[in-house]
Amino acid sequence: MKRWIKWGAWFLAAGLLLVVAAAVLGTQLGERKRMRHVDVSVQAVAVPDDPASLERGRYLFLSRGCTECHGVNGGGREFINDPNGLRVAGPNITPSGVVAGYQVVDWVRTIRQGVKPDGRPVFIMPSEEFNRLTDADVGALIAYLKSLPPLPGGAAVVELPLPVKILYGVGVIPDAAGTIDHSLPPQQPIAAGVTAAYGAYVANMCMGCHGAGLSGGRIPGSPPSWPAAANLTPGDGSVMGRYPDAAHFIAMLRSGKRPDGSAIAVMPFESLGQLDDTDAQAVYAYLKTLPARPHGQR
Numbered sequence: 001m002k003r004w005i006k007w008g009a010w011f012l013a014a015g016l017l018l019v020v021a022a023a024v025l026g027t028q029l030g031e032r033k034r035m036r037h038v039d040v041s042v043q044a045v046a047v048p049d050d051p052a053s054l055e056r057g058r059y060l061f062l063s064r065g066c067t068e069c070h071g072v073n074g075g076g077r078e079f080i081n082d083p084n085g086l087r088v089a090g091p092n093i094t095p096s097g098v099v100a101g102y103q104v105v106d107w108v109r110t111i112r113q114g115v116k117p118d119g120r121p122v123f124i125m126p127s128e129e130f131n132r133l134t135d136a137d138v139g140a141l142i143a144y145l146k147s148l149p150p151l152p153g154g155a156a157v158v159e160l161p162l163p164v165k166i167l168y169g170v171g172v173i174p175d176a177a178g179t180i181d182h183s184l185p186p187q188q189p190i191a192a193g194v195t196a197a198y199g200a201y202v203a204n205m206c207m208g209c210h211g212a213g214l215s216g217g218r219i220p221g222s223p224p225s226w227p228a229a230a231n232l233t234p235g236d237g238s239v240m241g242r243y244p245d246a247a248h249f250i251a252m253l254r255s256g257k258r259p260d261g262s263a264i265a266v267m268p269f270e271s272l273g274q275l276d277d278t279d280a281q282a283v284y285a286y287l288k289t290l291p292a293r294p295h296g297q298r
């Protein structure tokens with residue numbers, strides 16, 4: 001009997017040691033990955049100053065998701081505060097914030113490649129969704145952000161629970177810089193209009209959560225309380241049957257509710273509700289052309 005207790009104690013100690021070792025290793029791997037240097041070469045874009053471009057930049061800022069994490073005034077905003085220890089706030093990106101010393105190339109590198117001026121990857125920010133923004137759109141966005149009234153404070157907050165650190169460290173949860181093909185030339189100009197091609201351009205902003213193939217599934221690194229992203233292709237579990245026409249789809253984007261009135265979780269409706277008719281109808285036209293994929297294939 002005594003021997004068994006002794007053995008049991010040894011097993012328990014060994015188990016605990018393993019857990020501690022995994023925690024230390026995972027944290028180190030995660031830290032090392034966040035501190036890694038990502039080499040990308042980027043070209044500056046023209047930053048316009050005419051009123052139409054500034055208005056375009058404002059529209060992109062409000063509709064493409066930036067405000068969910070940086071606030072409508074650009075001063076920074078808490079995006080996730082989950083009881084399991086995941087807390088993320090985007091930093092102040094008004095002229096007095098983290099971007100105070102930014103050159104045009106720094107804006108381009110952060111927005112399109114997910115890499116900060118010091119060469120480190122941005123965490124949480126879905127630059128993979130912005131990588132395909134045309135030169136004109138990136139330029140308009142920069143012009144607008146530079147025109148924002150400066151605000152005080154607002155450093156980025158990135159606090160991760162241990163399992164997320166480990167999964168990030170071992171590569172199960174990727175960051176934008178690790179997902180983006182940095183060798184792709186910039187997206188060619190594309191005419192706005194209710195076409196599937198322009199819809200694909202706008203729908204880049206859905207990929208971070210619904211996956212590159214838009215078949216949804218669990219969002220890597222998301223809190224356990226978040227439901228899986230929906231399958232936007234006609235594959236199994238597709239939600240598109242609820243949206244027989246663009247009008248139903250647009251009503252959903254602007255209300256945050258399904259046609260039956262129930263609320264949809266997680267989706268960034270503050271931004272999605274700002275999509276204008278052309279952009280929203282184009283996204284719908286594009287979703288209609290998607291090939292079927294099983295739910296969760298991303």
Ligand code: HEC
Nearest residue numbers: 065066069089090091093098110116122123124125126156
């Ligand atoms: C889901 C949240 C999220 C969205 C959406 C988002 N960001 Fe960020 N952004 C962050 C976080 C978090 C950081 C801090 C990242 C870090 O330091 O690792 C950041 C950092 C930045 C930085 C500063 C990087 C530095 O030098 O420290 C800029 C500039 C920026 N974002 C611009 C944008 C723009 C423009 C958009 C929209 C096109 C956008 N962000 C969308 C979360 C987001």
Ligand code: HEC
Nearest residue numbers: 203205206209227228229230239242258264265266267268
């Ligand atoms: C921040 C993550 C995120 C982004 C960005 C996002 N979605 Fe979603 N989406 C989700 C999640 C999570 C669900 C599942 C919500 C639920 O089950 O309550 C969902 C559900 C949906 C649904 C199903 C609604 C229903 O009837 O149940 C549609 C349609 C949809 N998203 C379309 C889009 C489109 C189009 C975009 C881009 C323009 C987009 N989403 C961007 C996370 C996101």
